[in-house]
Amino acid sequence: GESVGLHLPTLSVQEGDNSIINCAYSNSASDYFIWYKQESGKGPQFIIDIRSNMDKRQGQRVTVLLNKTVKHLSLQIAATQPGDSAVYFCAENHPFYFGTGTSLTVIP
Amino acid sequence: SAVISQKPSRDICQRGTSLTIQCQVDSQVTMMFWYRQQPGQSLTLIATANQGSEATYESGFVIDKFPISRPNLTFSTLTVSNMSPEDSSIYLCSVEGSRVISLDTQYFGPGTRLTVL
Incomplete structure (x- = not known):
């Protein structure tokens, strides 16, 4: 399958x-991307998606940015809360091939 | 989104035995997927299961080891055969999204945590 990787395995942020x-x-031909959130002991939960004809998409407190030129995807979470602590995966295409995952820890 | 349930939620098995994992969806879906997630790792696609046809396996996974059934549009099973400790993983069922939202989206069940001794 395609290779999807994350830059950082862990991330710690202050609440807020x-x-x-x-x-x-x-895969430069990938045309659909999803961000998933996985809490301990649970299956991945859909957060937000974006198609390749878009550069940016916003949801509630989350924004996904897509840079096709450098084949880079980012997930921005505004005003991070303790409930956001989880592992976050990006995935491309359908069926999905998953990246390594980033563990986000929110410090109260 | 679809509501997906898996049975069992967890199991501890002896090497050399087999375990069948069930996946039930609350709505009819054409495509179902099985993934494996080893401890602390990402998800790896095992196979795609469409109703009425044989499952399509990804590189590194074979039908003899992971036979899959897809008898109808709401149910699928994955069997982990002749298990070894290396098969200890979380096995996740996934289904395509709805036509209302997007068929490209995938939703996941809670997973089955398998430990092989």
């Missing part, structure tokens, strides 16, 4: 700060 999680992908 903004978080940025990055992801690189290798």
